[in-house]
Amino acid sequence: MENSIAWIFIFPLFGSVACAILGISNRKICYPIAVLSMAGSLWAGIETLRQVLSVNDHTVSYLFGGWTLDAYPRGVGIEFHADILGILITLVVLGVGLLVSLYSKLPVEEETPGKEPLFYTLFLLQVTGLAGICLTGDAFNLYVLIEVAALTGYGLIAIGSNRAAAATFNYLILGTIGASLYLLGVGYIYIKTGTLNMVGIHDIIVAEGLADSATMQVAFVLVGVGILIKMAFFPFHAWLPNAYSNAPTTTSCLLAPVVTKVMIYVMIRMVLSVFGVEFSFESTLWTDVLPWLVVVAIVCAAVMALAQREIKRMLSYLIVAEVGYMVGGVWIYNYYGLIGSIFHVISDACMTLCLFLGAGLILRKAKTTHFDGLRGLFTKMPLTMTGFFIGGFSIIGLPPTCGFFSKWYLITGGMVSQRWEYMIVLMFSTMVMVVLFFRMIERIHLAVSESGENLGHGHGDLGLTDQQTRFDEGPLSMLIPLLLASAVVLVVGIYNQEVVSLIEVFLSDFNLPRGEGIK
Amino acid sequence: MSTPEVTVIQDIRPLIAFVAPLLGVIGIVWAGEKRKNLRETFTFLVASIQATVVLSMVPLLLSGTIVEFHVWQMFTHVPLLLRVDGFGLLFACVASLLWIATTVYSIGYMRGLHEHAQTRFYAFFAISLSATIGVAFSANLLTIYFFYEMLSVSTFPLVTHMQDKEARTGGRTYLGYLLFTSLCILLPALSWCYVWLDGGNVAMDFLADTGKVGSFSETTQIILLILFTFGFAKAGIMPLHSWLPGAMVAPTPVSALLHAVAVVKVGVFCVVRVYSDIFGTEVLQQLDGEDWMIGIACATILISSLIALSQDNLKRRLAFSTIGQLGYVILGATLATQQGIGGSVLHIAMHACGKITLFFCAGAIFVATGKKYVSELRGLGRKMPVTMGAFMIGSLSVIGLPPLGGFVSKWYLALGALDRGATWVVFVLLISSLLNVFYLLPVAVTAFFRNPADDSEPEIKEAPMACVIPLSITAIGCFVLFFIAGPLVSMVGLTD
Amino acid sequence: MFEDGTIINELLIERLNYFIYVVLLLIGLHAMIAKKNLIKKLIGMSIFQTAIILFYVSIGVKEGSTIPVYLPEHDPHGSHSVPSDTNETSHFDHGPVILDSSLVKGYANPLPHVLMLTAIVVGVATLGLALALCQRIYQGYGTIEEDELLAKMESREIRSKTLSVQIPKDQKLPKKDELKKEKSRSVSKSKTLSASKPKPKGKK
Structure with a gap:
């Protein structure tokens, strides 16, 4: 289909309108609308990927309003611009959206009763915004779409409890600062280049040799810091744990896997495609400074995750640590690091999804996500726990889950650039994650309290009643998405070569160092 | 290790040997706690299938054919490749045959003690064995890493089987050591080889890429050697050995198979692979600092034997004995001669058979009497003659007396040491054999020749048949291994 | 200064x-x-x-610039223009016209x-x-x-x-309450809130 790139947006956008209108008379209709529009959108996304792969330069453009690309600088009009990276991340967003929409039926009905139309309207707009961020070819439109995604995100979080509302407020303040700084940076870019089209900006930077321009340096810092705030990079992470752990189940399942990842994608896009490799890595100090900030970020986030005794909060801090991984992978500046970073965006989305879906099911059945309430869940809900811990093993980085392969490329990247500090901190956080997840396994599997008292009478007695350990799985509508997500974690791991080869095609356009090798 | 005229054929059998136990898990879980007999039949069935498949490849190998199977492409240049060569096949034979024995034994042990969660036990046991076969048949370093991690995780539920405080401590030490070393020491070393061997185009294949590490500088080679030796912490080389006594909290069949056969042997097997097939004897012999590794291996042998002397808990004593015996295997690898490496692979098999007998006996004693300590065994020999007799044979095999299997491997290790020109190593071997005598023989001697402390103890009989038969078979196996040593020796690429 | x-x-x-x-x-x-x-x-x-x-x-x-609406002298359609020699030929053109860059200076x-x-x-x-x-x-x-x-x-x-x-069961009750209230839709939001407020006090 020719304009499949537009259909990616048409489905959820009109779906959200349909939810808002039809939901007034019949609340039940929102769920199928959401699922169908997500499925349609995903289909359009796959179609677009096929198109992107079939053309020579691996980009597909969709121009609004009949503008053409003839003018110099490129893009007087607005453009959707799909390259391999963009469409890959879009597919991740849409895939997560589809699974979460499938999952959402019961949690939405129970946690936010009567607000289904609102919820699904926001849900679909959120996905539209995120997919838009991935595909837009215009720096200013990117700002607008970031705000679309952010505003709907605030709504989706605050729709839950009062605590969530309070957490959202902080998110809103920090998110606005981040987005506004980005906008400011775009202003500086515009002053210097006179265009807002991403390809156009890059062309002019290269043609006019703007690498040393102070204005562009300021623009780079503003855009970069803005994006770092939006992606919850460590010192700016404060909004994330509260917002995600207090949000309704469905919201956290949707936002946690994709929002930070999409912002990392934006950073990669800005660095590679907009400012360009030479400008970003060689004319700025970021390659020297950022890896050290990453070290601090990962260590702090990992230690804070260790201090948590509640699954969703723990996972939130893990996200902050993972953001550190990916930022580090970009700024260690080499081919492998970037493969690792991009692949980690994909795999981290899959495994975070897996973990949050699992946490939602645990919350539903065990009535708590606090570590104290988990004992005996392996016998009670074996499938859920299997799914959950496949995600957990992937975060640790055990083969054959996708987390292993992305971590492998990141470590390799650290080695090629001889960024030992980054490698060591990766090892450190890996060990922290081993502790985090195996501590959970201990709490579930063993009849021992945290302080080390035996709770049962030996021989596998968990000190629980039969009813508490009886087989009692969550509802299928929630279980199947979780199992699908954990299957995706494994499949992406097993077929990582396919994904990585796509990333390699994308990166082959850029002149990245591959390491000379020390003997 | 490569013999001149080998033909390589593609065949699915290695994959079957790996996948069969995994499919068996489905049956085991499906049968569940309510259909015990069916469940144990499944275990027995997959163990037999695995052993049959593995054994069916022996004639092929002896006729100079190597079986390969390409599973999937892991990285651009690195496939997940299974290959059956002499080392791997010998190890796989030992592991899969002993699994059958252990299956029978665990039926007796677990039922005898009315253990809980037996389904979980059998399921994870099967997964562990699947991973072990995977390691044995791995054709490159990343494949081996893949299965190595699978083994670490799948044995965790077995180690913490008792689900109490001690299990927690044991499990923590176990995973702490194993995952720390594999994720923080091994992974960088692998990544280092991946990136810088030939500009990232090398699959780290055990057959094709032997000795390519030689292109690195001497310092780098030493660093890599250290990383690999200590990265495979399952090998129990000092100072990374403490997880092994800690993991003794597990039920005895687990200790027997996993900590005398599968887990620790996977560790040393990996180390041997790295020494013989990644570095290769030529590179190693030219490497200056390599002598230090011999020293570390010898130190491990002696220190652990001394510690074993002081242990009263029978299983702990055996655990330290294992650490010492693993030291032999590492020693053989570090000697970096054909004889030494061949000897160390042989020792994996010989020691496995001897040590599993000892563990089986310890478990049988525990099932029959509830006794765990050496000092409590007085006079037990008369009441449990079969068990203690088997224990005696196992001890002698581990000590290395002819006509038992242990003798063959120690012989080749000594030959290897002489080849290398390290005469002092032979003395270390002698001293440690003497120490073996001191800590193993008193157990059997106490049981047979000392009178019980008081006769008021209730009547003690032999353990259930399901326990006694396997341990008798493995004890006989110790003899058999001595007499079939010829084919085994040629399997590991040595000539008599 | x-x-x-x-x-x-x-x-x-x-x-x-x-x-x-x-x-x-x-x-x-x-x-x-x-x-x-x-x-x-x-x-x-x-x-x-x-x-x-x-x-x-x-x-x-820009200094001295004006709002970006066609100045009469630039208008290609000429409806507001003072007829002059320069744009006579383009008198009947419709649609966007690329203006001479020297002329456009006057716009912001x-x-x-x-x-x-x-x-x-x-x-x-x-x-x-x-x-x-x-x-x-x-x-x-x-x-x-x-x-x-x-x-x-x-x-x-x-x-x-x-x-x-x-009392884990207690947590579920208010939800059901809310559900009913939402269904009937007669209770205004502030009322639900004021109704739910005294609850913690009561439990004290």
């Missing part, structure tokens, strides 16, 4: 617009981060966004202004949402002072923990 090239000259004369926007930006940022009152934070946010809008608007301006750049229209809309939406959140927080906690809010949240967390451990 205001000679060419000095920093003061640059800040106060040549780039006064940038100087002002930076000052505004910092005022806004300070309010957003340092103020304890949520509404004051929002005021800071508005100042912050306005500063950026000012920045954009000011970069579109329209693009930044247009962008800011969108930014203003986004800003208004953010502000509206934030105010709604403030209202919600005030209804839930009875305060919009950040430190008081944190203290209240903490004390509630402790209470809910003890409650959920002791």
